[in-house]
Amino acid sequence: MTSPVVENPSVMLGVHGLNKVYTGRGEPVEAIADLSFEISAGELVCVVGPSGAGKTTLLRCLAGLLPATAGDVRLAGQAVSDPPTGMAVVFQEYGRSLFPWLTVAQNVELPLREKGLPKARRKELVRETLEAVGLGDATASYPWQLSGGMQQRVAIARAAAYEPQVLLMDEPFAAVDAQTRFDLEDLVRSLWSRLGVTVVFVTHDIDEAIYLGERVLVLSGRPTVLLEDVRVGLGDDRSQLETRATPEFTRLRTHVYELVQAAKRGARSVTDAHLTH
Amino acid sequence: MSRPIRPRAQVPAWVLGAAGILTFLAVLEAVPRSGLVDARFLPPTSQITAALAERLRGGDLWVALGQTLTTWVIGLAISLVAGVVLGVLFGMVPVLRRATASTIEFLRPVPSVALIPVAVLLYGTTMQSTLLLVVYASFWQVLLQVLAGVGDVDPVANDTARSFRFSLMTRVRTLVWPTALPYAVTGLRLAASVALILTVTGELLIGTPGIGRLIGVARESGAVPAMYALVVVAGMLGVAVNLLARAFESRALFWHPSVRGEVAA
Structure with missing residues (x-):
């Protein structure tokens, strides 16, 4: 039994003492040592860390796809054990996450049908979100007829149409080319500000994390702890050219870069990291 | 420097296929005529064709054909429905899968x-006898x-379905079944051939009504060209x-x- 945790009511997603040990064949592997953080309603928080830092494990625990070994994840105060209502996930592997036997529109519509929305509302949401991601004229295509970037747009539209309270994104742009990635980053920012949804965005790309996030959670290497919760003071309006050229962006980039490098060397706290800048 | 690639005249596949069949028929005509094998047991193509034409004009071939197809279709349908339902059930419930695996491996090679003998004891020389063999095979x-x-359901697709809280029925209908469909179609193709073989075998050996029984009758009455015509x-x-x-x-x-095939993306 976990004791009830008294939370600030504005906390949308609360993670307390999260620990995850994989006990498969062979030695048990501790992926996450101890993680605690809170995300307020309407925040856009990015999670970065060195590769193998348990980022995907964390996201799967948040999504209720993977049971935690200890500690808990709470969505609006409710403990998450199975995938909760009000959460949608965008996976990195769009090609495997979309169903190839359904058209783009059917892919977006299926979760809405499962949610029990009436037909008229479903059609409306499908049209609106596909237009919002710039795919208003691809509704009758099949995912495999589209480019990678377009397929990931479909997955984003599917998640957005679901109208979740929390949108989880697991390295969604790792497999798309650099130019497409900039467009998709701006798409995420605009959907976020328009829908008022809480977003947790996992990435290995430091620049992407700073450009997108209001906060960046920097993770240590395995077994994972939180190295630092970095506030990003870049304002609400961001542009690929100007924001990335500001001194604040450069400062944050240097700072997070140093933290991630230190994490690779095994640093487990900011004081361990011996930052030089 | 590499040589320029010269476009080669492509012979259409169906022309090659037809040429293969014609060659085979020609060999089948020539071998008994040359005396290499006894024409009484392997009549030349022309005689088989004549026998086939004669049989096609008669009524009993068509009746038998209908009986064979009926047995085949019913047997295949039973196998298909049972195989799909049990396959999805066993496949989705790990306990059932493990519990049935060794039994399946034991029964399958029989x-x-x-x-x-069992079929004849149970159903005599009726269609059900052959049906039992067809379904079993x-x-x-x-x-x-x-x-x-x-x-073979993709783990990412499965996570997607879980994260959107798809019910069990929705998962079976929209994810498991479409994933299994290519396999099921392969299974259907294999089963269709096997079912036909066993239909004719049952008719021939048990004597249930159909083409197989006609082959057996033709053989017993020494109508060799007609027998080959029925095999055709x-x-x-x-x-x-x-x-x-x-x-x-x-x-x-x-x-x-x-x-x-290839798509633009």
């Missing part, structure tokens, strides 16, 4: 024809393919069955990488 083809297909009919039935299954496959699996 040759269907070894069940002929073709069911495993479907079951094993569907089991493999259900096991059975063979053509097999070709038709395979073509039908392939046509169904390309329609049902339009989205599958093996069918959809």
Whole structure:
């Protein structure tokens, strides 16, 4: 039994003492040592860390796809054990996450049908979100007829149409080319500000994390702890050219870069990291 | 420097196929005529063709053809439904899968024809006798393919379905079944051929009504060319069955990488 945790009511997603040990064949592997953080309603928080830092494990625990070994994840105060209502996930592997036997529109519509929305509302949401991601004229295509970037747009539209309270994104742009990635980053920012949804965005790309996030959670290497919760003071309006050229962006980039490098060397706290800048 | 690639004259596949058949028929004509084999036991193509034409004009061939097809279709349908339902069930419930695996591996290699005495005891020389053999032989083809297909559901697609809280029925309908369908179609194709073989075998050995029994009657009465003519009919039935299954496959699996071919993206 976990004791009830008294939370600030504005906390949308609360993670307390999260620990995850994989006990498969062979030695048990501790992926996450101890993680605690809170995300307020309407925040856009990015999670970065060195590769193998348990980022995907964390996201799967948040999504209720993977049971935690200890500690808990709470969505609006409710403990998450199975995938909760009000959460949608965008996976990195769009090609495997979309169903190839359904058209783009059917892919977006299926979760809405499962949610029990009436037909008229479903059609409306499908049209609106596909237009919002710039795919208003691809509704009758099949995912495999589209480019990678377009397929990931479909997955984003599917998640957005679901109208979740929390949108989880697991390295969604790792497999798309650099130019497409900039467009998709701006798409995420605009959907976020328009829908008022809480977003947790996992990435290995430091620049992407700073450009997108209001906060960046920097993770240590395995077994994972939180190295630092970095506030990003870049304002609400961001542009690929100007924001990335500001001194604040450069400062944050240097700072997070140093933290991630230190994490690779095994640093487990900011004081361990011996930052030089 | 590499040589320029010269366009080579391509012979269409159907021309090659037709040439192959004609060559085979010509050899079959020449071998008995040259005396290499006794023409009484292997009559030349021309005699078989004449016997076939004569049989096609008569009524009993068509009746038998209808009986064979009926047995085949019923047997295949039973195997298909049972194989798909049990395959999805066993495939999705790990406990059931492990509990049935060794039994399946034990029963599957039992040759269907070894069940002929049992079939005759149970059903005599009625169609059900042959049906038992047909179902026993073709069911495993479907079951094993569907089991493999259900096991092939993509983990990311599965996580997607779980994260959107799809119910069990929705998962079966929109994820498990489409994933297993290419396997099921392969199973159907294999089962269709096996079912036809066992239909004719049952008719021939047990004497249940159909083409197989006509072959047996023709053999016993020494009508050798007619016997071969009936074998040809059975063979053509097999070709038709395979073509039908392939046509169904390309329609049902339009989205599958093996069918959809190259796409722009």
